[in-house]
Amino acid sequence: MGIIIGIFEEGMIYAILALGVLITYRILDFPDLTVDSSFPLGAAVSAILTVNGMNPLLTLPIAALAGAVSGLVTGLIHVKCHVRDLLSGIITMTGLYSINLRIAGRANLPFFNMETLFDNGFTTSFPTFLQPYSKMIVVLIVLLLVKLLLDLFMKTKAGFLLRAVGDNQTVVTTLAKDSGLIKIEGLVIANALVALAGAVMAQKNRVFDISMGTGAIVFGLAAVIIGMNLFKNISFIKGTTAAIVGSIIYKACVAAALSMGLVPQDLKLITAVLFLLILVLGGVHKKKVKFRA
Amino acid sequence: MKKQLLSLLVVLVLVLSLTSIAGAEAQKTYTIGIAQFAEHPSLDNCRIGFIEGLAEAGYVEGENVTYVVQNAQTDMGLAQQIAAQMAQECDLVCAIATPMAQAAFNACMDSGKPVIYTAVSDPVGSMLANAEGKSDKAITGSCDLLPVEAQLKMIRAILPEAKKIGILYTTSETNSESQLKLYQETAAAYDFEIVASGISTGADIPLALDTLLPQVDCMTNLTDNTVVSYLAVVLDKTNAASKPVFGSEIEQVKNGCLASEGVEYLSLGKETGALAAQVLEGTFAGDIAFVSSEGGDMCYNSEVAAQLNITIPEAEAARGVDVTKE
Numbered sequence: 001m002g003i004i005i006g007i008f009e010e011g012m013i014y015a016i017l018a019l020g021v022l023i024t025y026r027i028l029d030f031p032d033l034t035v036d037s038s039f040p041l042g043a044a045v046s047a048i049l050t051v052n053g054m055n056p057l058l059t060l061p062i063a064a065l066a067g068a069v070s071g072l073v074t075g076l077i078h079v080k081c082h083v084r085d086l087l088s089g090i091i092t093m094t095g096l097y098s099i100n101l102r103i104a105g106r107a108n109l110p111f112f113n114m115e116t117l118f119d120n121g122f123t124t125s126f127p128t129f130l131q132p133y134s135k136m137i138v139v140l141i142v143l144l145l146v147k148l149l150l151d152l153f154m155k156t157k158a159g160f161l162l163r164a165v166g167d168n169q170t171v172v173t174t175l176a177k178d179s180g181l182i183k184i185e186g187l188v189i190a191n192a193l194v195a196l197a198g199a200v201m202a203q204k205n206r207v208f209d210i211s212m213g214t215g216a217i218v219f220g221l222a223a224v225i226i227g228m229n230l231f232k233n234i235s236f237i238k239g240t241t242a243a244i245v246g247s248i249i250y251k252a253c254v255a256a257a258l259s260m261g262l263v264p265q266d267l268k269l270i271t272a273v274l275f276l277l278i279l280v281l282g283g284v285h286k287k288k289v290k291f292r293a
Numbered sequence: 294m295k296k297q298l299l300s301l302l303v304v305l306v307l308v309l310s311l312t313s314i315a316g317a318e319a320q321k322t323y324t325i326g327i328a329q330f331a332e333h334p335s336l337d338n339c340r341i342g343f344i345e346g347l348a349e350a351g352y353v354e355g356e357n358v359t360y361v362v363q364n365a366q367t368d369m370g371l372a373q374q375i376a377a378q379m380a381q382e383c384d385l386v387c388a389i390a391t392p393m394a395q396a397a398f399n400a401c402m403d404s405g406k407p408v409i410y411t412a413v414s415d416p417v418g419s420m421l422a423n424a425e426g427k428s429d430k431a432i433t434g435s436c437d438l439l440p441v442e443a444q445l446k447m448i449r450a451i452l453p454e455a456k457k458i459g460i461l462y463t464t465s466e467t468n469s470e471s472q473l474k475l476y477q478e479t480a481a482a483y484d485f486e487i488v489a490s491g492i493s494t495g496a497d498i499p500l501a502l503d504t505l506l507p508q509v510d511c512m513t514n515l516t517d518n519t520v521v522s523y524l525a526v527v528l529d530k531t532n533a534a535s536k537p538v539f540g541s542e543i544e545q546v547k548n549g550c551l552a553s554e555g556v557e558y559l560s561l562g563k564e565t566g567a568l569a570a571q572v573l574e575g576t577f578a579g580d581i582a583f584v585s586s587e588g589g590d591m592c593y594n595s596e597v598a599a600q601l602n603i604t605i606p607e608a609e610a611a612r613g614v615d616v617t618k619e
Contacts, residue, residue: 002377002378002380002381002382002404003377003378003381003382006374006377006378006381009377010370010373010374010377014370097493101464106467106470107464107465107466107467107470108391108392108395108419108465108466108467110395110419110420111420112395112398112399112402112420112421113420204399205373205395205396205399206395206399206402207395207396207399209369209392209395209465210464210465211367211369211392211465212369212370214368214369215368215370219370251374254371254374255374255378258363258374258375258378259378261361264329264362264363264364264366265332265364267363267364267366267371268366
């Protein structure tokens with residue numbers, strides 16, 4: 001049972017990151033590599049503020065704000081300096097590495113003996129039978145909040161425009177809207193979510209580490225694509241739900257590979273095979289359904 | 294179809310987890326998790342030593358101990374997941390290297406399982422132990438802080454003319470940060486100057502060395518996971534420049550470093566195994582202060598010395614071990 005709880009804890013935190021990647025990759029059609037650094041950026045901000053005595057919950061919006069700024073930088077580099085999408089993400093990602101080190105002051109910042117988002121008066125007040133699930137419940141609350149807000153946003157005019165930019169820029173221009181600005185807006189929201197995920201992850205692990213973002217974008221892309229692929233024939237499933245499920249399935253695959261008790265070297269291969277199996281089995285029907293955000 | 298597939302997956306994971314629990318109960322043996330952060334000879338020796346140390350104390354694999362070995366391959370996310378899984382499945386978790394130790398400590402804090410760490414250079418700075426070396430949580434282990442003084446003394450003996458020592462370190466490893474600080478503080482006493490160059494990934498090493506090597510007389514390694522993993526790349530560049538590299542442990546000397554006065558990870562692992570045995574016998578892990586490597590095992594590579602036209606002074610050669618003659 002512990003393993004299942006672990007899958008959901010990890011999967012749902014990374015799902016917040018996957019929601020960010022959903023916006024850039026799936027909606028804006030923008031391969032945003034900023035993610036590899038905005039994820040640890042959120043963690044660094046949350047960790048250093050927690051170490052300095054701030055309420056862990058308050059660190060989350062500040063971390064998200066820091067992430068938003070990183071998205072803004074990528075957006076400005078892309079739109080205003082006319083740098084290609086991939087490269088503008090790479091530039092921000094590279095620079096942020098040093099900034100993250102500066103923010104945290106060191107490469108690895110633990111806060112084991114502090115109150116965290118998952119270990120405070122609120123979680124200890126849960127009845128005993130709920131205690132094993134307390135982390136999962138906290139993550140679920142954060143994730144649901146993010147998902148609902150994002151779903152609501154997508155229904156507003158700004159949300160429609162965001163989707164239009166990825167699908168057909170001409171439509172946006174004919175509506176007399178600046179597609180560049182909308183792209184920047186998407187990047188800001190996406191990286192705010194990614195940094196939020198990093199902050200929650202740092203709170204759960206009680207440590208910030210500079211290398212925790214390595215491979216974050218790979219994870220996000222895989223989660224989004226697995227999710228979209230599984231639900232592509234079920235039209236009432238929203239993109240956000242698909243990304244969340246994809247993220248949990250990703251973590252379940254890793255956990256399954258770990259549980260098989262094979263040689264550690266084979267772990268990633270087994271994980272890869274599981275992904276492939278899910279993608280192939282999930283893509284049996286060829287009927288094309290329009291994406292719903 | 295999709296729902297079936299999903300439920301199939303959940304069932305698969307459930308069954309797997311159940312079988313592992315059932316298996317442990319039926320045999321009435323200890324399940325010990327060994328979580329290793331990266332794969333290179335130093336850390337591998339820790340693992341081998343740990344298993345030997347436990348075997349010497351009567352905990353033998355296949356008889357009363359089952360080992361679950363996992364390697365995070367330097368992936369932080371994977372390290373967390375391995376730690377979380379071991380915190381559930383195992384009776385005791387041995388975590389090798391700082392990031393793994395922190396992950397295991399965090400995961401086991403809730404389940405209360407004891408954590409024994411090794412290859413951690415700064416347990417106090419990494420918040421794994423308090424200033425007395427103990428903890429109020431179930432954790433203890435061993436520290437691989439380099440015998441920096443001894444190493445500098447040895448470099449001075451082998452290279453009497455040298456002035457500047459180059460050190461390559463990964464900015465993301467706290468181990469390296471604390472070791473580098475120690476070198477910078479101690480170097481002046483032996484009339485050396487430290488020139489440090491920080492890298493962020495292994496891919497930065499060739500360029501960093503191109504800049505660093507012309508400025509220095511020799512190099513010395515920390516127990517930096519990235520640099521040690523890329524030792525072949527380092528040696529390729531230094532050999533081309535005919536500058537010696539001093540290792541931080543014997544495996545590096547076997548692989549082409551000139552000499553080292555470093556940590557002997559096999560015996561460090563054995564000591565760690567002995568700690569684990571104490572904990573299995575009922576001692577609260579937090580009450581045991583962490584142990585430090587004694588170091589002082591000087592070793593050198595005579596073939597490398599010949600290639601570089603360096604003579605190892607007799608006094609050094611007499612107290613050390615020539616790794617080519619084993």
